[in-house]
Amino acid sequence: MNVIGTVGLPGSGKGEAANVAEAADIPVVVMGDVIRAECRRRDLDPAEHHGRIAQALREEEGDDAIAARTLPRIREAATESDRGDTVLVDGLRSTVELDRFREAFGDDFTLVAIRAPFELRAERLGERGRDDSDSDLEALRERDEREIDLGLGETLERADVEIDNTDSLAAFRERVRQVLGVDDEGAEPDRSDDEAAETPAADAEAPEAGGDGA
Numbered sequence: 001m002n003v004i005g006t007v008g009l010p011g012s013g014k015g016e017a018a019n020v021a022e023a024a025d026i027p028v029v030v031m032g033d034v035i036r037a038e039c040r041r042r043d044l045d046p047a048e049h050h051g052r053i054a055q056a057l058r059e060e061e062g063d064d065a066i067a068a069r070t071l072p073r074i075r076e077a078a079t080e081s082d083r084g085d086t087v088l089v090d091g092l093r094s095t096v097e098l099d100r101f102r103e104a105f106g107d108d109f110t111l112v113a114i115r116a117p118f119e120l121r122a123e124r125l126g127e128r129g130r131d132d133s134d135s136d137l138e139a140l141r142e143r144d145e146r147e148i149d150l151g152l153g154e155t156l157e158r159a160d161v162e163i164d165n166t167d168s169l170a171a172f173r174e175r176v177r178q179v180l181g182v183d184d185e186g187a188e189p190d191r192s193d194d195e196a197a198e199t200p201a202a203d204a205e206a207p208e209a210g211g212d213g214a
Contacts, residue, residue, distance in 0.1 A: 001074075001078050001085045001087070001105065001108050002085060002086040002108055002110075002181075003074060003078075003087050003089060003101065003105045003108055003109045004087070004088050004089065004109075004110050004111075004112060004179065004180065005088075005089040005092045005098070005101060005109065005110070005112065006018075006088065006090055006091065006092065006112050006113075006114060007091075007092045007098075007111060007112070007113050007114070007156055007159060008114035008115065008116075008156070009115075009116075009144055009147060009148075009152065009156075010121060010125060010140065010143060010144070010147075011120075011121030011122065011124045011125040011128075012114045012116045012121055012165060013114045013116065013163070014091065014114055015090075016169070016172065016176075017112075017114060017163075018030070018088060020173050020176040020180070021176070021180055024083070024177065024182040025081070025083040026081070026083050026086050026087070026088055026180060026182070027077035027078070027080070027081045027083070027087050027088070028077075028087075028088045028089075028090055029070060029073045029077050029088070029089050029090065030091060031067070031070050031089065031090065031092070031093075031097075032050070032091055033073070034057075034066050034069040034070055034073070035050055035053055035054045035057070036050065038057060039053050054066065057069075064097060064099070064100040066097065067092075067096070067097040067100040067101060068100060071100075071104055074087050074089060086180065088180070089101070092111065092155055093147065093150060093151065093152050093155065094150060094151035094152065095151050095154050095155050095158065096151070098158060110160045110179075111155070111158065111159045111160050111161070112159060112160070112162070112163060112179055113156045113159030113161070113162045113163070114162075114163050114165055115156070115162060115163070115164055115165065116164075116165045116166055117166070118141070118144070120166060121140070122140055125140065161179055163175050163176065163179065
């Protein structure tokens with residue numbers, strides 16, 4: 001099994017990387033889905049209670065609770081895939097999660113750090129504009145700091161592969177395909193650089209899509 005995890009700050013491009021994987025018929029497992037499922041099990045609205053339930057799971061089951069609950073989803077996705085045994089895991093946030101995946105998959109696990117400078121990420125999130133916080137620079141700085149303090153910064157530093165997402169969308173997609181080990185055959189055609197500039201390679205997932213939805 002070839003398991004590829006992604007880690008990155010908001011607006012870095014994790015969601016677009018997941019889109020590239022799906023276009024290549026590589027299954028994507030989103031860690032935040034574990035939390036959303038638990039919210040629904042407790043009859044709670046995931047949009048409102050996502051962060052609280054993530055914290056509750058860690059308190060009840062250990063700091064690696066979300067990673068542990070994600071493991072069977074990864075194995076199931078690999079079993080059901082027609083593309084082979086490669087799976088993309090979207091949204092690691094902590095070294096505890098990283099250690100759990102490396103313990104489970106050994107050398108078959110690769111962590112990919114997706115990086116982009118603050119100003120570019122802020123621009124992308126502002127254009128995405130899902131909520132008011134996406135265009136609030138101070139809120140984004142605070143969110144960055146919170147994510148880093150919770151372990152995302154160290155997790156980024158421990159990545160096996162880095163992708164610098166400061167070029168065109170087409171270039172970013174090509175780099176992701178290289179990391180995934182797929183060629184362009186069967187993939188959606190890339191748009192021109194002008195078209196790519198109009199649709200930045202920002203995260204396409206909802207704000208809570210990662211491990212704890214911060």
